[in-house]
Amino acid sequence: MASVQITRTYPTTPEHVWQLWTTPEGIVSWWSPDGFTVEVGKLDLRPGGDLIYTMTATAPEQIAFMESHGMPLNTESRKTFVEVSEPGRLSYTSLADFIPGVDPYDFLTVVELQPVEDGVRVTMTADAMHDEEWTQRLAAGRANELDNLGRVIDAGVRA
Secondary structure, three states: OOEEEEEEEEOOOHHHHHHHHHOHHHHHHHOOOOOEEEEEEEEOOOOOOEEEEEEEEOOHHHHHHHHHOOOOOEEEEEEEEEEEEOOOEEEEEEEEOOOOOOOOEEEEEEEEEEEEOOEEEEEEEEEOOOOHHHHHHHHHHHHHHHHHHHHHHHOOOOO
């Protein structure tokens, strides 16, 4: 698998999605997959700037998964922004340094926000990870995050 691409359309504006994607309050409202929470430690929204956050497993099934795979319940993650073009395009590299037995590496994610008749189309494209299993986990996690983003938008949350 060369990359993972996920597309969703939301009944809102690109500017609203941009705010949810690029502010600490917005990120905390939807970023983590189900069964996890996220806390933003640093957000420097510019090319070369970093987003540093801690993701914590909170649900029993996620805690059991993390423990059974020898992974910590709290993981600090770092993304480095490559492109910041408000409100249409955001790209960043993610440091995968949490996988037991795998040397750390970066992978790129590109997010495109396109106005459409019924709202905004969000297309997220991420590089494949080091193997098919982890690429599938990435795809499932990102799809879940975008579903969470949709629930936040439907609830009328503003960043």
